[in-house]
Amino acid sequence: MGKKQQGSALPRGITVRRHKTGETLQLTFTFNGxxxxxxxxxxxxxxxxIKYAERYLGEIQNRxxxxxxxxxxxxxxxxxxxxxxxxxxxxxxxDYLEEYLVISENRNLSPSTLDGYRKCLRSLRVLHxxxxxxxxxxxxxSWVSTQKTKLKTIRNxxxxxxxxxxxxxxxxxxxxxxxxxxxxxxxxxxxxxxxEEYEVDPFTPAEISIIYMHCLxxxxxxxxxxxxxxxxxxxxxxxxxxRDIDFERKTAFVQNAVVEGVEKSTKTRAGTxxxxxxxxxxxxxxxxxxxxxxxxxxxxxDPRTGEPWAGSDAIRQKAWRIIMRESKLRYRNPYQxxxxxxxxxxxxxxxxxxxxxxxxxxxxxxxxxxYGSYLVDYDGHLSRPGIKTGSD
Numbered sequence: 001m002g003k004k005q006q007g008s009a010l011p012r013g014i015t016v017r018r019h020k021t022g023e024t025l026q027l028t029f030t031f032n033g034x035x036x037x038x039x040x041x042x043x044x045x046x047x048x049x050i051k052y053a054e055r056y057l058g059e060i061q062n063r064x065x066x067x068x069x070x071x072x073x074x075x076x077x078x079x080x081x082x083x084x085x086x087x088x089x090x091x092x093x094x095d096y097l098e099e100y101l102v103i104s105e106n107r108n109l110s111p112s113t114l115d116g117y118r119k120c121l122r123s124l125r126v127l128h129x130x131x132x133x134x135x136x137x138x139x140x141x142s143w144v145s146t147q148k149t150k151l152k153t154i155r156n157x158x159x160x161x162x163x164x165x166x167x168x169x170x171x172x173x174x175x176x177x178x179x180x181x182x183x184x185x186x187x188x189x190x191x192x193x194x195x196e197e198y199e200v201d202p203f204t205p206a207e208i209s210i211i212y213m214h215c216l217x218x219x220x221x222x223x224x225x226x227x228x229x230x231x232x233x234x235x236x237x238x239x240x241x242x243r244d245i246d247f248e249r250k251t252a253f254v255q256n257a258v259v260e261g262v263e264k265s266t267k268t269r270a271g272t273x274x275x276x277x278x279x280x281x282x283x284x285x286x287x288x289x290x291x292x293x294x295x296x297x298x299x300x301x302d303p304r305t306g307e308p309w310a311g312s313d314a315i316r317q318k319a320w321r322i323i324m325r326e327s328k329l330r331y332r333n334p335y336q337x338x339x340x341x342x343x344x345x346x347x348x349x350x351x352x353x354x355x356x357x358x359x360x361x362x363x364x365x366x367x368x369x370x371y372g373s374y375l376v377d378y379d380g381h382l383s384r385p386g387i388k389t390g391s392d
Contacts, residue, residue, distance in 0.1 A: 011054040016045055025053045031064055031071070032084060038075045082171065091173060093135055093165070094128035097121045100164035120160040127161075132168045137181045144187040150199070154184045201332050202340035203228075214327040217303040220319050222287035224337060226300070229281040231341035231359045233257065234312035234334050240299045242292075245285060250277045254360070258311045275358050342367065 010016070017026040017039055025040045040056070043049045056074075063069035071081040097120075104117055126143060127135070140158075147154050162179040169177050203211065208228060215221035227237055230252070238258035245252050255272045277285070285299065292301050298308035302318055309315050312334065320334045338359070345355050352364040361367065 010050065011057075013057050014050060014053050025049060027053060027057050027060070029057060029060060029064070031069065034080075034083065036080060038078060038080075041077075090131050090133075091168065091171075092128060093124070093130050093132055093161075094121075096132055096164040096167050097124060097128070097161070099167055100160070103167075116156065117160055120157045123157055124161060132165065132173055135165070135174075135178050137178045140178060140182045141187045144182065144184055147188070151184060151188050154188060158182060158184055200339045200343075201336055202343045203329075203332070203336060207329055208340070210327050210329060211323055214323050215319075216322065216326075218287050219291055219301055219303040220323065222284040223300050223309075223315065223319070224323075224334075225287075226281050226284035227334070227337040228340055229278050229284070230275055231338050232275070233338060233360075234315050237300060238298075238309040238311055238315070241297045242299055243297065245277075245299070247282070247285075250282060251275065252277055252281075258309065273357060273360050276354075 013028050015026045015028060017024045023045045025043050025045055026037055027040065028035070028037050030036065040049075040053055043053070060069060060074060071078060071084050075081065101114075101117055101121060105114060127139070130139065144154060144158075158179060162177060165174075165177050165179050168174050211224060212221050215224065223237065226232070227234065232240070232254060235257035236254050239256035240252065240254070244255070251274050253274050288299050288301075291303075292299060295306075296308060301308050302310075302314065304318065316334050324331045342355065342359060345358075346352070346367060352367055355367060356362070356364055
C-alpha cells in the first residue's frame with residue numbers, strides 16, 4: 001500500500017510506495033471506472049519530483065476528460081493497458097514468451113515445470129526479435145531444421161511457443177497461430193544423430209565398480225549404490241524417509257519426490273509403489289544408518305552440509321559431476337542409474353511385470369521401447385547367487 005511521505009502532505013493522487021530497494025512515487029487515478037495505480041520508476045522521492053508527479057497526473061486527468069488518453073503512451077510497461085484495449089502495435093515473440101511465463105508462474109505449476117519453461121524461453125532466442133505479426137511457418141520450419149537436439153526437446157519448445165503465441169491470437173494481433181501448422185518430426189534433421197527422443201545409455205558392471213571407487217564420501221557411494229540396485233528416480237531417492245523402509249520384509253515405499261527443494265507426489269500414479277531391496281540396496285542403507293538415522297527422517301544426505309539432498313540437480317552438481325570427472329568415464333547424467341537397473345534386469349530374464357512395478361511403470365511396453373538394444377553387456381550378469389531378479 002502507498003503511504004504518505006512523513007512530515008508533509010502529498011498532493012491528492014500521489015503516494016509513496018515503499019519496497020525492498022527503496023521508495024517510489026505512485027500515481028492513483030480512475031480510468032473507465034477502473035482504479036489505477038502506476039509507479040513512476042526511477043524517480044527519487046523529493047520535493048522536485050513530487051511537483052513533477054503532480055503535473056504528470058494533472059496531464060493524465062485532462063486527457064482522460066478529453067477522451068484521448070492512451071494508457072501505453074504514459075505507462076509503456078504497464079500490464080493494465082490491455083484492459084482498455086491499448087496494446088503495442090509491435091510486440092515481439094519474446095514479449096509473448098515472457099508474458100506466458102508470468103501466466104504460468106501465477107498458475108502455481110511445479111518448480112521443475114517452470115524451470116523447463118525458462119529453458120524453453122532461452123532456447124528460442126533466435127526467434128525473440130521477430131515481431132509476432134511477422135512470425136511465419138517458413139521461419140519456424142527453418143528453426144526446427146537447424147536444431148541440434150532431440151526431437152522430444154524440440155516438441156517441448158514448440159509447445160511452449162504455441163501456448164505463448166496463442167495469447168497474440170487472443171489479443172487480436174494475429175488471426176491464426178503459425179506454430180500450430182508445424183510438425184517437428186517432418187522438418188527435424190537427422191544429420192546430428194538425434195533420432196531418439198531420449199538416449200538410454202546405461203553403465204556397464206565395470207563402470208559401476210569405477211564409480212564406487214571414486215566416491216569421495218561413503219554417503220555418495222551409498223546413494224548411487226541404492227539407486228543402481230532399486231531403479232528409483234534421483235528425485236524419489238531424495239524424498240525417501242526411514243519410516244518408508246521395512247528391513248524385515250526388505251522393501252521400501254516410494255511415494256514422494258523432491259524437485260528443486262520442494263517435495264511433491266511421485267511423477268505418475270504408478271510411481272507410488274513398494275519396491276524390493278536386494279542385498280546391495282540393504283548394504284547401502286546400512287551405510288546411511290550411521291549418518292542419518294538418529295538425526296534426520298530422510299535416509300540420504302549431502303555429506304558436505306549434513307542436510308538432505310535438495311533434489312536431483314543437487315546430487316548431479318555436488319556429487320555426480322565430481323565422480324564422473326575423477327573417474328574419467330564418459331559423462332552420462334545420474335538418471336542413467338535407473339536405466340542401468342532396467343537393462344541389467346531385462347537381460348537377466350527378470351519378470352517384466354515385476355520390473356514395471358519396481359520402476360513405477362504402468363506396463364512393459366515402455367521397457368521394450370526403451371531398453372531393447374542395451375542388453376549385450378549384461379548377459380548373465382545377474383545370474384550370480386544373492387541377486388534377486390523378480391523372475392522366480
